[in-house]
Each structure stands twice: as structure tokens, then as C-alpha cells.
Amino acid sequence: MKSNVIHIDNTGNGFEEAIKEIRKVAVYEELNHKNSLQLQLCGEEMLSLVTSVSGETKASFWMETGGNAFCLYVSTKTKMDREKRDLFLSSSTSGKNEEASSFLGFLRNIFEFTMLSGPDHGDSLPDDVLDDLTNHVIKCTDTEWDKYEQSTLKRLANTIKIGIRGGDVVMTVIKTFQ
16 A cells, blocks of 8 residues: 655655555554554654754655555655765665665665765865964854654664665655554
């Protein structure tokens, strides 16, 4: 069975609809309360992870079920750089790009990786240099991603797959219930 496709953006539009869709699938598949909550948590953390890593998000979410396996999918397009790519791939179970499974995919993966630039941190001076300047206000903002979603998702899901092709990212989370 395939669920409805829900469109999500980084302002929160579609997020609640995606969670409702997960609940509908859980009811349809007659999951018990505990399993239903686990599936819902997988979906929430998956959507949060994609939004955290990619920043500007216009994504599609859907689910497919078969037997005891539940596959949750998020497909998005992002401006890819090496840092984002590494963050996405570190979220996967294998740490590898699923789009690079064939020989041509492998070659395309290597070519795309070499063409990626580093993250754009602007033209400002490094923080350690700015901290040494007089009359400079030190900002206490910690914008680094804490990887909470990643660790929660890795504990809950059986398999996490990431496929990157250019700026297109497909994240697949597979949860199997006994």
C-alpha cells in the first residue's frame, strides 16, 4: 500500500498532515499503540532531520507498506555542498550514497563529489580572530546541528538509506515490526 504524498516546507506547512498520514496508515495496518507511536516518532525525526540539514526545504513525504515493513520516504531538492552531503550520508545506516550502487552511479557520485564546493560561511573573519578584536561584540549563538534527530532515528529504525544525485536527496527509513 502507498499512502498519499504530502508536500512539506521549512515553515511547517505539511508537517502535521504528514503525521496524520502516518497515523492513518498505522490504523489501516492495525498497529498496536506502541508500534504506532514508534512509527510516528520515526516520521517526525525524519522530517526534522531533513529540514535541519537542508535548510530551505520543499519536500515530499509518503509511506509504503508491505507485510510487517513500513517504508517512510522524504524527497527534497537542496543546494548541495560537501558539508550537507556528509551530514546526510552520516545519517544513513551504511554511510554510503544509495545512488552510487551501479558502476555508472559510482562514477557519477565521484564526479559530483569533486564538483561540490565547501560550505559558504560568508566573507567574515574567523571567530577566534574576531574574539581578539577590541570593541567587538561576541555573539553567543550556537547554530550547529546537535544531531538529536539522527541519533533518535538510528535507534528506532531498522534501516536508513540516503540517495543523493546532484541536489536531489531521497531519504528512506525502514521500520519492521514483529
